[in-house]
Amino acid sequence: MKALDPGKLKRMVRDMLATSADEIGCDECFEQLDRFVDLELAGKRAAEALPLVQDHLNRCHNCREEFEALLTALRAEP
Amino acid sequence: MEGQEARTAGQFTNEEWLEGLRGPGRDEAIANLRRILMRGLRYGLADRPEVDEAAREDFVQEAVLKILASLDSFRGESRFTTWAQKTAVRVALTELRRLRWRDVSLDDVTRFPDADFIPRSLADASAGPEQKTVQNALLEILRRLVSDELTDKQRQAVTAVYFHGMPIEEVARRMGTNRNGLYKLLHDARQRIKKAMIAQGLSEKSILDAFDS
Secondary structure, three states: OOOOOHHHHHHHHHHHHOOOOOOOOHHHHHHHHHHHHHHHHOOOOHHHHOHHHHHHHHHOHHHHHHHHHHHHHHHOOO | OOOHHHOOHHHOOHHHHHHHHHOOOHHHHHHHHHHHHHHHHHHHOOOOOOOOHHHHHHHHHHHHHHHHHOHHHOOOOOOHHHHHHHHHHHHHHHHHHHHHOOOOOHHHHOOOOOOOOOOOOOOOOOOOHHHHHHHHHHHHHHHHHHHHOOOHHHHHHHHHHHHOOOOHHHHHHHOOOOHHHHHHHHHHHHHHHHHHHHHOOOOHHHHHHHOOO
């Protein structure tokens, strides 16, 4: 029977432990993502300015995927 | 948009974008927007060879409609092109995930009864005997918690997302909720498990030591 590989399981346990009551959801993260990305592109400390967004991106695979694609897309601007 | 020949569309101010998209020169502004979003997706989705220009055009078309419908909600806290590109990326990735997972049912990804996806011990060659003991104890606790502490819905969500890697909005759609709702469901599940793990008398430190990489 297929089971989680050790690396994935360790990450899962660490993620469980890192759960905090203050997390924001996907909607709120998306709402602030443009501000976050602009700060990032300007070389300013986005994670410090919007820590809950950074926290969500660390946890949520789908949101992180969108963030990375957005960053790449914007870096292409002439 | 006046004077636009002198600058590239990427240099318009937020006000110019909003006026352009709302005013008589709308068609030109939309064409500029479309061009910028197409270019953005070409780069942003470059790592997905299955996405062709036609697909990008579809994504941009849908994004432009959404953007035009929600212009009033743009608060000017970021560049307009960032805000717009955000929607284009969201539209594209949502659809790509839907396509990729369209043949997978919820049943396919929650087939394991209870917590069987959690092994009884880690095949962890790097762990010493003490670490192994703690690992196995924790895995047993985790199995029991996932089995007994979580609601059926929480267990389904945890299995589908963490074990099978199904995108949360795909799981959400199949469970009759939305992405945000599913995130909250997972959050509740994680909080329950965390509380219960700590309540077992294990310190965070010992858990982290047992599961460091």
